[in-house]
Amino acid sequence: MQPDLSKTRLRAFQYLYIDGTFEFTFGGLCLLLAGFFYIQASMPESLLSTILTMSFVIITPAGAVLINRLVNRFKENITYPRTGYVAFQRPKEGLRRGIRAGFMLGLTAIIGGTVAAFITRNPQTLDWMPLLTGFVFGGVFTWIGFRSALARFFVIALLIWISGFFLTMRGIGNMPGLSLFYALSGLILLLSGALTLWQYLRHNPPSDGVINEP
Amino acid sequence: MNPERNLFAGVDRLIHEPSRAIILSILATVESADFIYLQRETHLTRGNLSVHLSKLEAAGYVHIEKTYRGKVPLTLCQMTLAGHQAFDAYRQQLKNFVENTKE
Numbered sequence: 460m461q462p463d464l465s466k467t468r469l470r471a472f473q474y475l476y477i478d479g480t481f482e483f484t485f486g487g488l489c490l491l492l493a494g495f496f497y498i499q500a501s502m503p504e505s506l507l508s509t510i511l512t513m514s515f516v517i518i519t520p521a522g523a524v525l526i527n528r529l530v531n532r533f534k535e536n537i538t539y540p541r542t543g544y545v546a547f548q549r550p551k552e553g554l555r556r557g558i559r560a561g562f563m564l565g566l567t568a569i570i571g572g573t574v575a576a577f578i579t580r581n582p583q584t585l586d587w588m589p590l591l592t593g594f595v596f597g598g599v600f601t602w603i604g605f606r607s608a609l610a611r612f613f614v615i616a617l618l619i620w621i622s623g624f625f626l627t628m629r630g631i632g633n634m635p636g637l638s639l640f641y642a643l644s645g646l647i648l649l650l651s652g653a654l655t656l657w658q659y660l661r662h663n664p665p666s667d668g669v670i671n672e673p
Numbered sequence: 674m675n676p677e678r679n680l681f682a683g684v685d686r687l688i689h690e691p692s693r694a695i696i697l698s699i700l701a702t703v704e705s706a707d708f709i710y711l712q713r714e715t716h717l718t719r720g721n722l723s724v725h726l727s728k729l730e731a732a733g734y735v736h737i738e739k740t741y742r743g744k745v746p747l748t749l750c751q752m753t754l755a756g757h758q759a760f761d762a763y764r765q766q767l768k769n770f771v772e773n774t775k776e
Contacts, residue, residue: 463698464698464701464702467698467699467701467702467714468702470714471699471702471703474710535742539707539709539742540709541709542709542710542713543706543707543708543709543710543711543712543713544706544707544709544710544742544747544749545703545705545706545707545710546703546704546705546706547703547704548702548703548704
């Protein structure tokens with residue numbers, strides 16, 4: 460065996476996605492968002508819809524925290540007893556982390572501001588939201604695919620992008636379109652997660668519970 | 674002994690063993706890893722891995738923490754600063770040796 464450090468690092472990174480839990484939790488969050496947009500589309504004037512709209516800014520960060528917790532819980536019960544635990548290296552320099560976080564925040568603000576300004580000037584462009592969201596999601600999964608060198612993320616990215624494109628071309632409107640988009644994305648991710656988990660469980664039976672001790 | 678051979682003579686013999694070099698190469702790329710992960714990645718037997726980890730721990734290159742996750746024992750391994758320095762120096766020594774023995 461050749462101790463190739465870049466490959467070892469890549470394998471450690473791939474390990475994050477070995478069991479499909481990432482797709483499960485991300486897919487679950489997509490289905491929650493699909494429900495949110497479905498309520499917005501089907502009963503726009505209701506109290507529930509108003510409460511949900513007001514709490515939307517909380518839903519995204521809360522969803523990120525939820526994803527993190529669910530992935531950890533899943534891994535503690537399914538992955539670590541089978542194939543072990545690994546903690547990934549994080550950037551040590553506080554300043555560099557701060558700059559990176561600031562850059563991401565700035566970029567998000569610029570993109571968000573541009574989209575908001577564009578929509579305010581021309582409300583009709585709201586109907587393009589499935590396409591735009593599909594483009595962003597597709598970009599995220601393409602990036603994960605490149606970082607992890609796992610082909611399934613490219614397939615997911617392509618399917619999500621096609622979903623966004625198809626729903627926008629159908630012209631079914633902003634909220635119903637987004638609801639369907641998130642529902643489709645969630646199903647794509649859950650399917651991918653289920654297939655990955657099935658393969659993982661098939662190749663990695665549970666350990667006897669005492670193996671993690673030299 | 675000629676200078677090229679001297680370069681190799683100074684190599685860290687503790688790391689210059691394939692299994693231990695592989696263990697350190699894994700631990701160098703992660704924050705920490707448990708015994709199961711290392712066993713899976715190195716393809717070593719439990720006994721072998723245990724012996725090599727003990728040697729690396731005795732040299733101060735690896736910190737081993739025995740803990741529990743619920744009722745399941747967890748052996749967490751982490752490369753120390755001395756381990757990182759020794760591993761980097763070892764890689765540099767090998768690189769120097771290869772560069773100085775070019776045909």
